[in-house]
Amino acid sequence: MNRIIAGITVVTLMAAVFAYADADLGFRSNIKNSVTASNSVPVISKSSDLDYDPTPQSSINSTSKGIQLHFRDYPLGGILKNIHDETGIRFNLSSQMANNPISVDIEARNWKSSVRKLITDYSRIEIWTNRPKTSRIWIMESTLPD
Numbered sequence: 001m002n003r004i005i006a007g008i009t010v011v012t013l014m015a016a017v018f019a020y021a022d023a024d025l026g027f028r029s030n031i032k033n034s035v036t037a038s039n040s041v042p043v044i045s046k047s048s049d050l051d052y053d054p055t056p057q058s059s060i061n062s063t064s065k066g067i068q069l070h071f072r073d074y075p076l077g078g079i080l081k082n083i084h085d086e087t088g089i090r091f092n093l094s095s096q097m098a099n100n101p102i103s104v105d106i107e108a109r110n111w112k113s114s115v116r117k118l119i120t121d122y123s124r125i126e127i128w129t130n131r132p133k134t135s136r137i138w139i140m141e142s143t144l145p146d
Helices: 002-020 076-087 111-118
Strands: 024-027 057-063 066-075 090-092 101-108 123-128 136-140
Touching (some): 066 076
């Protein structure tokens, strides 16, 4: 009888713990679809205006429509730090990648969608949870095999 009660208790505890473990694991191949020069600057989305402004500009806005990210020639690491400061999502990337200047204009319904659009061209591992502060993303440099 004690074994049955202990078994039911263990199963109940496991079910309660797994109810909170809602991780969305996103994996992406390290091989890019097209070959690019190793010193090229990644551009995630291009602005519709043709004027070039070398001054870094940034903004993150949360609206009723969702999240808006606007950055001009801003280091990727700086963008991710701003997102971390807003949400608590933790990002891991190399210092070389962190210094890559990029320009983006992203509008998405939520943080998960906006971050995915931001890092869509990078090899990465994503672990998303119900709480952004416990979500983690590793962005990796990839090299094409010879």
